[in-house]
Amino acid sequence: MINKSLVKTQITEQQPDIRNKNFDEVVLGYTNLEAIEEARRCLQCKHMPCVSGCPVGVPIPEFIHEVAEGKFEEAYRIITRENSLPAICGRVCPQENQCEGKCVRGLKGEPVGIGRLERFVADYHMKNNNEEINKMADENMPKIAVVGSGPAGLTCASELVKKGYRVTIFEALHKTGGVLSYGIPEFRLPKRLVAAEIENVKKLGVEIHTNVLVGRSITVDELIEEDYKAVFIGSGAGLPKFMNIPGENLNGVYSANEFLTRVNLMKAYEENAKTPIKVGNSVAVVGGGNVAMDAARTAKRLGAENVYIVYRRSEEELPARKEEVHHAKEEGIIFNLLNNPTGIAGENGFVKGMECIRMELGEADASGRRRPVKIPDSEFELEVQTVIMAIGQNPNPLIRQTTQGLETQSWGGIIVEESTMATSKENVYAGGDVVTGAATVILAMGAGKKAAAAIHQKLGIQ
C-alpha cells in the first residue's frame, strides 16, 4: 500500500549544537522500518522519470520496490548493477537536481527520499553481508591504466575489471579516493566507507599504485609504450583558484583544498597532528558551493566561534546542495550573502580582517543568473583571522603539459567526444572534473562508466 505522506520519512541526525563540535557523521540513516516506510511512498511510475535524472542510470523504482518488500540485499544487487559506489552517492549526490528533482511525488509535497534509501541499502549491505568478492581480472586480458583513484577512476576501473581487464590505477597522493578522501569531510562522508568501497575494487583485482604522479613519475605516452591498451585520465580539478586581491598571500589565507586536505587527509583535527591547522576565533569562507559549506562546517568544528560564508550573489543562487546549506545554517554558520571580498588586511604578516563590499543583483548575465553589482560606498571590514578561498578549481596542468597530442580547452579541461569520453589522442580517454571543471561525484562516475563501455567496445573483446 502506498504511503501517502507528503513529506519524507524523518531521518535521524545528530543535534546541531552537538555535531558542530565533533567530526562524526551528521546524518545517522534510516532503520529497516523507516526505510520500508519511505520506500512505500514510491508510486512505481512506469515512465520512471527519476531514472532519467540519474547520471549512471540506477533502476530506482526497481530497487525501491525491493526495499518496500524488505528485500534489502536484492535492492543492493539491483543498485550495484549500475552504480559501484552506492554508499557514497547516497550521501553526496545533489539528488534535488537529479533523481529526486524528477520525482512525481515532488509535484505536490516532497519527492521520495531516493538518496536516503540508496544510502540505507548500501549501509545495510556493508553491515550484514560478508560474501567474498571474487577476483575478476583475467591474466589473458589486456592491461588498462587509470589515472587517479577518485570517483571517475574508481568507477572506470571497477567497470573494466568486471569484464576481466587487468586494470592498474595510478594515484599521486599517498592515500586513495581522490576528492572522496582529501575533499569531502568525515562528518559528511566517513572515510571508512570510502576505504571499504576501494577495498572492494581491489578485491575485484584492480591494482592501485599510490605515490605515482602521472606526468612526472611516468607519462601517458610511456604508459602506452608499456603496453597499456587504453588509458583513462580521471585526475580531477586539483588546481585551486584565488581571487587575485591584495593580501591573499598573508598567513591565514588558505585555498579550500589546502584547508580541507590538512583536516581530512592529514587529520589536522586530531590533537598533536603532525600537519597542523589553526583557525582563530573568526573565519570567512569565500564561495557558495558544496566545498565552501564543507570548509565552513569544518572550521566551526575546529572551534571557530564565528564562521561566515561570504558569497556575492543571493541565497537563491547558492550552488551548494540544499541539504548542505540547511545543515550549515543549523550548525550556526553565518551567511553574509550579496557580499564580495575586495582585499585582506593583515598585521605582522597574519590575517586580521577581510575587506568586503555589499552587492545587489542587477540584470541577468550570460549564465542566466542575475549579475551581482557593487553598491557604492558600502565597504566594510569583517574581523577574521582565517580566510578560506572556495571559489573553484582548475584542472591540474601536468598531464596536458606532458602528453603529446592531447587537446584541451583554453581553461585547461581535456576535450573529449561526449558519447565515448575519447580524447584527441588514440586510446586515451578522460572523464570527471579534468573534463568538466569542478563538478559532482556522480557526474565523474557517469563519465568513468561511459569511458569503460567505450574502451570495451573499442578493444572489441567479447
Add this chain to the structure above:
Amino acid sequence: MYEIIRKEKLNELVELMEIKAPYVARRCEAGQFIILVVEEDGERIPLTIADYDRENETVTIIYQVVGYSTKLLSEKTQGNCVQDFVGPLGHPAPLKKVNRVLGIGGGVGIAPIYPQLKKLKEMGVEVDVILGGRDESYIILDKEMNEACDNVYYATNDGSKGIQGFVTDKLNQLIDAGENYDLVIAIGPLVMMKAVCEITRKYNIETNVSLNPIMIDGTGMCGGCRVSVGGEIKFACVDGPDFDGHLVDFEEAMNRQKMFKEEEEHICRMAIASQKISQDGEEK
C-alpha cells in the same frame, strides 16, 4: 614502502639517505624534488633531490634534523623503509650551456645545488661554487664539489674553513676581483638567497634560486606553497621550485615560512618530552 639502501651522517645535524624509488630514479632531473612520509599519518616532507642512480633505481636525499618529522626520519636506519616516497616533483632546473656559472650553497642547501652544478659541468660549463656554513662541519659534500667544480670557495661563521663571514662576503670578493659569471645559482636559507640576489641585481647577473616553502601535496593541489614572482602568484611545486631570484618576493616568502612556527615547536617539544620519558624508562 621504500627501502633505505644507505644512510650516512654528514655532520651532527645533517644526514644522507639513498632510497630505492624506481619511479623517481628513472625520470628525475637536477632541480626536482620528492615528498616523503616517514610513517603512516605522518607529515609530507618535501626534499630536493641531491643525487640519483638510474641503474640501481635509487635517489639520494640530504636533510637537516630540525623538527618532529625529520627526527623520526633520522631514527630509521639502513634496511628500514619509509612509508611513502613520491616524485619527481616540480620542473627540472632550467640549466643552459653558458660559459661560466657560480653556485652558492648555504648549509643543507649545498645538497640540492650539487646535482645542478654536476650537470652543468657535464654540459661543458665552467663551474665555481661557494659553500657556506656555521663551521667546517657544516660544509657537506666537500669531496663531491671538488670533483664537480673548477674552484671551490668556503665561507664559515667562525672562519674554521675559508673566509670568516657569509657566502655574500665571498661573492663580493670574487666580483671585486673581476671574476665574471653568466649565471649564479643560489640555494640555502631564504635570507641567504635574498642577500645574494641583492648583490647580483646590482651587477646584473642572472640568478636562479630554489624555493622549498611549506606545502602538502606537491602536485599543485593545495596552493600552500604560493609565492609572488614578478607580481604574479606562482606555486613553487608545479611552477618551480627554481625561479628567477630577482623577481621573487622574499619578504613575503619569509613571512609565509613562519605560518606554523608555534605548532612545529609544540609538536617538537612533545616529541622530545616523550623521547626523554622513554629513555628514562630504559635507564631504570
